Amino acid sequence: MQSSAIAWEQVSKHYAGTTAVDDVTLSIAPGSFVALVGASGSGKSTLLKMVNRLVEPSAGRVTIDGADVAAGPAPALRRRIGYVFQNIGLFPHLSVAENIAIGPRLASDPPADVGGLLERVELPRALATRMPAELSGGQRQRVGLARALAPGAKLLLLDEAFGALDPVTRDALGQRLRGLHDELGLTTVLVTHDMAEALLLATRVVVMAAGRVVADETPAALLHGAGGPEAQALVGVPRAQAERLAGMTV
Numbered sequence: 001m002q003s004s005a006i007a008w009e010q011v012s013k014h015y016a017g018t019t020a021v022d023d024v025t026l027s028i029a030p031g032s033f034v035a036l037v038g039a040s041g042s043g044k045s046t047l048l049k050m051v052n053r054l055v056e057p058s059a060g061r062v063t064i065d066g067a068d069v070a071a072g073p074a075p076a077l078r079r080r081i082g083y084v085f086q087n088i089g090l091f092p093h094l095s096v097a098e099n100i101a102i103g104p105r106l107a108s109d110p111p112a113d114v115g116g117l118l119e120r121v122e123l124p125r126a127l128a129t130r131m132p133a134e135l136s137g138g139q140r141q142r143v144g145l146a147r148a149l150a151p152g153a154k155l156l157l158l159d160e161a162f163g164a165l166d167p168v169t170r171d172a173l174g175q176r177l178r179g180l181h182d183e184l185g186l187t188t189v190l191v192t193h194d195m196a197e198a199l200l201l202a203t204r205v206v207v208m209a210a211g212r213v214v215a216d217e218t219p220a221a222l223l224h225g226a227g228g229p230e231a232q233a234l235v236g237v238p239r240a241q242a243e244r245l246a247g248m249t250v
């Protein structure tokens, strides 16, 4: 049997009056790039946050490389996992370089290669001395990505990481992310509202609805009509847009 980088085993999360995640069993192979898509409130973020224990499951367990994430202290777990979310929350009083280097510094690990990381996320090395307020939104997200990679994490979780960016920046950063995934041999889980982004970047697309996994397909299979009605409704949005654009005359 193939080992799992991440596995959710019969995982549920209940809040008063809401079941955010409902008995999900899902396994992600090392090296895969999985997009988690689904309507707002379908449970994507909750499922993701159970991996780095920002949310604790009500039932079931989550494992990384076969080990229960609940077994050790959460800070040690989080150091092994890169996490990027919308409006990344760089420390405003620290420079770009200090933001990128903070993980290894707090863990007393060898210092981060700030220049090399800036290059990996396609930012000029000269930006190292800037403060976060002196960056564009896209540059800030790139610094966030560099910070997430600084501790040498092989697991990268992204929660609507590109949500607040303009479409051109979003597309470029998505492609860079896929490049980094391939170059560094990462296992990547990307929560996104955008099915086109999921289809273009991921090796596997998991669709959630009402706390459950309702489809789990490759992009090619989804584009060939697999996955059921919820998945196809999401695939239909970018497809219909592309058809409308193709049909426009100038």
Ligand SMILES: Nc1ncnc2c1ncn2[C@@H]1O[C@H](COP(=O)(O)OP(=O)(O)OP(=O)(O)O)[C@@H](O)[C@H]1O
Pocket (backbone or CB within 6 Å): 015, 016, 018, 019, 020, 021, 038, 039, 040, 041, 042, 043, 044, 045, 046, 047, 193
């Ligand atoms: N801390 C919380 N307390 C109560 N309910 C919560 C909490 N966090 C999430 N929920 C509820 O759980 C459900 C799933 O939320 P979740 O954020 O996982 O969905 P999502 O698919 O990521 O949504 P979105 O795409 O809008 O970010 C929603 O109904 C949400 O209101």
